[in-house]
Amino acid sequence: MKHTIAAIALGTASAAASAQLVFDEAALGDFSTDPGAGTVLNFGLGENIVRGAMGNSNAVNTDFSNPTGDRDFFTFTVGSGQSVTSIELIDWGVANTGFIAIDEGTSSVIPSFTTDAQLLAGILVNTNDLGTNLLEEFTTGAVTGNSLAAPLLGPGTYTFVVQQTTNITHSYGLAFTLVPSPAAASVLGLGVLGARRRR
Numbered sequence: 001m002k003h004t005i006a007a008i009a010l011g012t013a014s015a016a017a018s019a020q021l022v023f024d025e026a027a028l029g030d031f032s033t034d035p036g037a038g039t040v041l042n043f044g045l046g047e048n049i050v051r052g053a054m055g056n057s058n059a060v061n062t063d064f065s066n067p068t069g070d071r072d073f074f075t076f077t078v079g080s081g082q083s084v085t086s087i088e089l090i091d092w093g094v095a096n097t098g099f100i101a102i103d104e105g106t107s108s109v110i111p112s113f114t115t116d117a118q119l120l121a122g123i124l125v126n127t128n129d130l131g132t133n134l135l136e137e138f139t140t141g142a143v144t145g146n147s148l149a150a151p152l153l154g155p156g157t158y159t160f161v162v163q164q165t166t167n168i169t170h171s172y173g174l175a176f177t178l179v180p181s182p183a184a185a186s187v188l189g190l191g192v193l194g195a196r197r198r199r
């Protein structure tokens with residue numbers, strides 16, 4: 001019976017899930033460079049692909065305090081009963097290290113040594129990370145003072161910043177997988193099972 005419920009829940013969730021291109025700077029223009037007002041994205045169940053280009057964020061100041069440059073800030077909300085369980089790096093345009101950070105809420109900060117503690121977690125990224133789930137890195141390999149407690153993002157609003165601190169500009173691609181949380185999936189499965197019993 002448990003296997004049946006799990007199979008129904010997974011099958012129903014899979015039917016609702018799909019891959020979608022949520023934002024592509026090449027088609028829609030630049031992401032916001034304002035940490036206080038990131039570009040708002042709407043994710044659906046399944047794989048949500050985000051593509052952008054950034055660079056030259058700190059070409060002058062070696063202490064990472066220069067507020068200029070093309071950093072990308074974007075914001076999304078994980079709904080009640082949902083979780084982001086994977087953030088796969090699907091593109092990183094050059095063999096050079098960049099930085100990605102997560103913040104809670106509808107705004108973030110310009111990453112620097114003085115704002116480090118305000119970030120939820122931050123990691124260094126390069127082509128070696130292609131095809132990997134970055135949530136694992138945010139949990140065990142964060143270079144900021146804070147890290148994620150577990151490799152998932154539960155209900156709430158989050159702001160991401162992607163930056164390249166050398167004098168180059170390049171593309172990147174991220175695939176966010178949004179799924180019903182285990183509890184929600186179980187309830188969904190029970191609901192489907194109950195409907196079948198009533199027939």
